[in-house]
Amino acid sequence: MISKTKFGIYGGQFVPETLMPAIEELTAGYEKYKNDPEFIAELARYLADFAGRPTPLYHAKRLSNAYGVKIYIKREDLVHGGAHKLNNTIGQALLAKYMGKTRIIAETGAGQHGTAVAMAGANLGIPTAIYMGSVDMERQRMNVYRMQLLGAEVVPVESGSKTLKDAINETLRDWVATVGNTYYIIGSVVGPYPYPVIVRDFQTVVGNEAKEQIMRAEGRLPDSIVACAGGGSNAIGVFYPFIDDADVDLFAVEAGGSNLKVTEKTAYHSASLCTGELGSLHGAMSKILQNKYGQILESSSIAAGLDYAGVGPELAYLADIGRITPANVSDDETLDAFFELSRLEGIIPALESAHAVAYVKKAAESGELGDLVVINLSGRGDKDVYSVAKREGL
Ligand SMILES: *Cc1c(COP(=O)(O)O)cnc(C)c1O
Numbered sequence: 001m002i003s004k005t006k007f008g009i010y011g012g013q014f015v016p017e018t019l020m021p022a023i024e025e026l027t028a029g030y031e032k033y034k035n036d037p038e039f040i041a042e043l044a045r046y047l048a049d050f051a052g053r054p055t056p057l058y059h060a061k062r063l064s065n066a067y068g069v070k071i072y073i074k075r076e077d078l079v080h081g082g083a084h085k086l087n088n089t090i091g092q093a094l095l096a097k098y099m100g101k102t103r104i105i106a107e108t109g110a111g112q113h114g115t116a117v118a119m120a121g122a123n124l125g126i127p128t129a130i131y132m133g134s135v136d137m138e139r140q141r142m143n144v145y146r147m148q149l150l151g152a153e154v155v156p157v158e159s160g161s162k163t164l165k166d167a168i169n170e171t172l173r174d175w176v177a178t179v180g181n182t183y184y185i186i187g188s189v190v191g192p193y194p195y196p197v198i199v200r201d202f203q204t205v206v207g208n209e210a211k212e213q214i215m216r217a218e219g220r221l222p223d224s225i226v227a228c229a230g231g232g233s234n235a236i237g238v239f240y241p242f243i244d245d246a247d248v249d250l251f252a253v254e255a256g257g258s259n260l261k262v263t264e265k266t267a268y269h270s271a272s273l274c275t276g277e278l279g280s281l282h283g284a285m286s287k288i289l290q291n292k293y294g295q296i297l298e299s300s301s302i303a304a305g306l307d308y309a310g311v312g313p314e315l316a317y318l319a320d321i322g323r324i325t326p327a328n329v330s331d332d333e334t335l336d337a338f339f340e341l342s343r344l345e346g347i348i349p350a351l352e353s354a355h356a357v358a359y360v361k362k363a364a365e366s367g368e369l370g371d372l373v374v375i376n377l378s379g380r381g382d383k384d385v386y387s388v389a390k391r392e393g394l
Helices: 017-033 039-047 061-066 084-100 112-124 136-141 141-149 165-177 196-220 235-240 313-320 329-347 351-364 382-391
Strands: 056-061 070-075 104-109 128-133 153-157 182-184 223-230 249-255 276-280 284-288 325-331 372-376
Touching: 017 084, 017 165, 017 196, 039 084, 056 196, 056 313, 061 329, 061 351, 070 196, 084 112, 084 182, 084 196, 084 235, 104 112, 104 165, 112 128, 112 141, 128 136, 128 165, 136 141, 136 153, 141 153, 153 382, 165 182, 165 382, 182 329, 196 235, 196 313, 196 372, 223 235, 223 351, 235 249, 235 313, 235 372, 249 313, 249 351, 284 313, 325 329, 325 351, 329 351, 329 382, 351 372
Parallel strands: 070 372, 104 128, 104 182, 128 153, 223 249, 223 372, 249 325
Antiparallel strands: 056 070, 276 284
16 A cells, blocks of 8 residues: 555655654645646756757667677766756756745765756756765865856765765755755655655656657567666656556666675665665665664765665565566676776766666576666766776776
């Protein structure tokens, strides 16, 4: 049974009472505008002219030859900013405008979501503040500068471990105090309801396009769709229009990291769908990486965008009912795929997206994926070239 705020036992609104008015106002605002023809038309214009949609569905011939299945790549790497993230941030920024909000806030870890929020804020002319742990700011100086170039204020967070979770706390504190004029943009299908639904809906454009494009190219639906999953927004975005097509298998590929080991405090991976247990994180119930006392483990991955101890509640639910198949690949398998796609197709993938490619390589042989496969390439790899080169000892 799916209740209003939940997907089976997952999701919900596990937030302090002080946050409820803000969340109720957001729910009402989204319900009001999601079917508003003016809102829909304006969003479509932004997606076309600013974000660069529709993105191509590209037949990767040399990769198909190498892996022995016919592969199409959904080119979210070509979205403005270099990833699918802008589909969501432009949607929420526009929703903020329609709701009469005059200020946007967000939190960021590695800076990818913060940059996509800053782009949307600049384009719509809405003042934007991005909370970021001071340790993360030091590690990601170029992204800090990029957000500043885009006119956003980057607010250093000095509390706790000075990383993402502390930035989330500060953003929530800001939102509670300023909800009258401020909209909080969450970056994936996580957080309390209605965020998992809002972000999913704004990312569903990916799957809607892919469905039309594969029908035009092949005259039939694919046998399988493969996407990487951190919080899970690019995965649910490409999966969602195919949920009722029972013959299309859906694979969510998580970061297997250096191995699937965990210690008291640390997971050497970020595979929460594959190995997590029921718990609450950032306002929702989901599959969470936690120790036996329920404390959240520190996750890890070669790809910053997948490095998260939780996963969207709807994906957790879809995994439980067997509609999606959780999978994972290691950092090393991911690196191999990163090199392979670059050399075979002239496309340098984001390390996040390379997880999906790596899984196709591994699973194609067993026949598990069928003959016709769509890979959602969530982003481009320019941001990762330096760290890969360093890892290779260059
Ligand atoms: C942020 C990011 C991801 C992970 O986010 P999801 O919500 O799981 O999609 C994946 N790929 C790229 C390129 C990203 O920037």
